[in-house]
Amino acid sequence: xxxxxxxxxxxxxxxxxxxxxxxxxxxxxxxxxxxxxxxxxxxxxxxxxxxxxxxxxxxxxxxxxxxxxxxxxxxxxxxxxxxxxxxxxxxxxxxxxxxxxxxxxxxxxxxxxxxxxxxxxxxxxxxxxxxxxxxxxxxxxxxxxxxxxxxxxxxxxxxxxxxxxxxxxxxxxxxxxxxxxxxxxxxxxxxxxxxxxxxxxxxxxxxxxxxxxxxxxxxxxxxxxxxxxxxxxxxxxxxxxxxxxxxxxxxxxxxxxxxxxxxxxxxxxxxxxxxxxxxxxxxxxxxxxxxxxxxxxxxxxxxxxxxxxxxxxxxxxxxxxxxxxxxxxxxxxxxxxxxxxxxxxxxxxxxxxxxxxxxxxxxxxxxxxxxxxxx
Numbered sequence: 001x002x003x004x005x006x007x008x009x010x011x012x013x014x015x016x017x018x019x020x021x022x023x024x025x026x027x028x029x030x031x032x033x034x035x036x037x038x039x040x041x042x043x044x045x046x047x048x049x050x051x052x053x054x055x056x057x058x059x060x061x062x063x064x065x066x067x068x069x070x071x072x073x074x075x076x077x078x079x080x081x082x083x084x085x086x087x088x089x090x091x092x093x094x095x096x097x098x099x100x101x102x103x104x105x106x107x108x109x110x111x112x113x114x115x116x117x118x119x120x121x122x123x124x125x126x127x128x129x130x131x132x133x134x135x136x137x138x139x140x141x142x143x144x145x146x147x148x149x150x151x152x153x154x155x156x157x158x159x160x161x162x163x164x165x166x167x168x169x170x171x172x173x174x175x176x177x178x179x180x181x182x183x184x185x186x187x188x189x190x191x192x193x194x195x196x197x198x199x200x201x202x203x204x205x206x207x208x209x210x211x212x213x214x215x216x217x218x219x220x221x222x223x224x225x226x227x228x229x230x231x232x233x234x235x236x237x238x239x240x241x242x243x244x245x246x247x248x249x250x251x252x253x254x255x256x257x258x259x260x261x262x263x264x265x266x267x268x269x270x271x272x273x274x275x276x277x278x279x280x281x282x283x284x285x286x287x288x289x290x291x292x293x294x295x296x297x298x299x300x301x302x303x304x305x306x307x308x309x310x311x312x313x314x315x316x317x318x319x320x321x322x323x324x325x326x327x328x329x330x331x332x333x334x335x336x337x338x339x340x341x342x343x344x345x346x347x348x349x350x351x352x353x354x355x356x357x358x359x360x361x362x363x364x365x366x367x368x369x370x371x372x373x374x375x
Contacts (some may be wrong), residue, residue, distance in 0.1 A: 001059055008079070009153040011097070015230045017079040017150065018158045024058045024071040025273075031069030032273050035165035036264070037158065038074065038173065040103050041213060042081025042092030046246040046257070047171035051075035053254075053261040061265070061274055064330075069273040072161055078102055080154055095151045101211075101375055103172075106155060108143040111224035117141060127236030131166075134225060134235075140164045162218060167271075168241040169194075169264070170215045177250040177345035178312035179201060179260075180271040182209070182263055183242035184219045188288055190240045193270055195262035195288075196281035198244070201312050202344035202362050203288035210371030215241040248311070249348065286314075286342055286362070291372045293363035295339045297321055303333070306350075309343045316340050322358060339363035 002023040010016045038051035052075050061067055076082065079093035081102055081261075094101055117137040123129045142160045142310060147153035160169050167190075174180075180202035183191045188205055195203055208220060219241045226235050246260055270278040297307070303324040315337050326335045337343070339361045346359035357374060 001062060006157045008150050008157065009147050015081075016352070019074065019079065019154065020076065021161055022055060022058075022073045022075070024062045024073070025067035025069050032166040032271060033070045033072075033164055034167045034169070034268065034273055035072045035161070035162040036074070036169045036171065037077040038076045038171040039081075039092075039169060039216075040158070042078040042084070042102070043090045044092070044173040044249060046173040046247075046249070046251050047244075048075055049252055049254075049257040049262045050246055050264075051259040054264055057261055057265055062227040066275040067273070068275055071268070071273065072165070074158070074161065077158060078154065080150060097149075098151060100151065102154075102172075103213050104211045104375075106159060106214055106217045108159065108210050108212075108221050109138065109145075111221060111228050113141060114138060114221070114225055115228055119350055121232070122233035124233060127234040130233050130235055132268040135164045138221075151313065158214065159217075162214075165218075166240060167273075168215055168218050168239065170213075170243045171246060172243055172248045173249055173251065175348040176250075176311050177245055178245050178342065180204065180245045180344045181242055182213075182215070182245070182291065184216070184282075184319045186223065187219055187240045187242060187346045190244045192284065192288075193281045194242070194244075194267040196284050197266045198260060199263075199282070199285055201285045202342045203284075203286065204291040204294060204362065205288050206291035209291055209373045211373045213243065213373065217242045228304045232246055245345070248345075289341065289364050290366050292366035292368045293339070294341070294344075294372075295337060295361045295363055296374075297335055297337070297358045297360065297366065299324055299354055299358050300335065301326065301331075301333050302352060303327070303331075303352050304350060305347075305352055305358070307346060308334075311343060311346060313343050314341070315343055321361070322346075324352065338367075 004021045006019040008017045038047040084091040084096050118133045147156050178201040181200045182204050185205050218239045222239045268274045269276040303326045306323045308320045320334050341362035
């Protein structure tokens with residue numbers, strides 16, 4: 001295992017932070033390269049514990065000479081957010097200085113700039129060679145970008161670490177949730193075995209959800225490059241990228257983290273990144289559905305929230321999801337779902353204001369357009 005430390009831009013006199021990554025296997029190997037990071041939203045601790053557990057497994061596997069590709073692991077992807085505590089509350093989703101979401105608006109170079117940097121070096125028949133050229137050009141372009149502050153330097157460091165990878169896995173969690181995955185239709189065939197091993201109870205598909213999240217900008221860039229290149233140069237399979245939601249914020253225990261880390265290892269064995277006999281993946285818990293088909297439930301009034309549906313429950317249209325109780329007027333407002341689908345995430349608070357987002361139910365039919373993910 002090799003350890004790299006990247007010092008971030010110091011925003012304030014007398015302070016500094018660093019991004020630490022752990023690297024396994026041989027960077028020169030022709031096998032796939034994998035990048036895994038955890039807790040970009042710093043308060044999403046289950047992802048961090050899963051990454052730490054995975055690190056222990058990878059140390060063992062490397063000692064057994066079973067790592068065939070290169071695996072880069074960042075268990076703490078957001079040292080800035082880890083330090084943000086206000087009056088005892090942990091604020092890890094938004095950067096306190098700017099208000100920016102740590103996982104929105106990642107600044108990738110354009111596809112046109114990438115193609116221009118490669119120039120006449122493209123091969124007319126070797127898609128692997130072309131992918132290698134493009135990834136090298138992406139590293140160069142990112143290296144020419146200059147971060148003005150700590151927040152920007154963190155984003156640039158993370159993008160650079162992931163830019164050479166064939167597979168990008170961004171480990172997160174929700175507030176209260178079942179295991180679920182966000183990925184693109186192009187990546188889904190390659191991600192499906194991982195969903196099976198993880199036992200994902202929901203898979204949400206979108207080519208572009210509108211938020212420029214970390215995993216999506218990698219896949220989107222490849223789509224744009226392919227569209228611009230056309231028949232000039234083959235590019236092969238798209239970058240494989242996904243956001244893995246490791247249930248809810250309070251689902252932090254060794255058994256769960258071990259299950260999820262083992263699932264990732266089994267997935268990498270099946271892809272040949274780790275040597276071993278691949279196990280049969282269990283059946284898919286739920287079929288993938290479009291992210292545009294998920295119903296976003298909101299609170300129509302203010303009051304005490306009483307959830308009537310459990311996280312992970314499969315609901316029918318018209319089923320009650322939660323009540324809102326007004327302790328002054330005695331009114332009880334019941335919110336039902338319009339979808340047949342899985343109630344895959346909900347808010348953790350139990351008193352809400354009118355208009356607050358409360359949870360999501362998967363659905364097979366697209367019902368939404370525009371930006372499909374919240375802040």
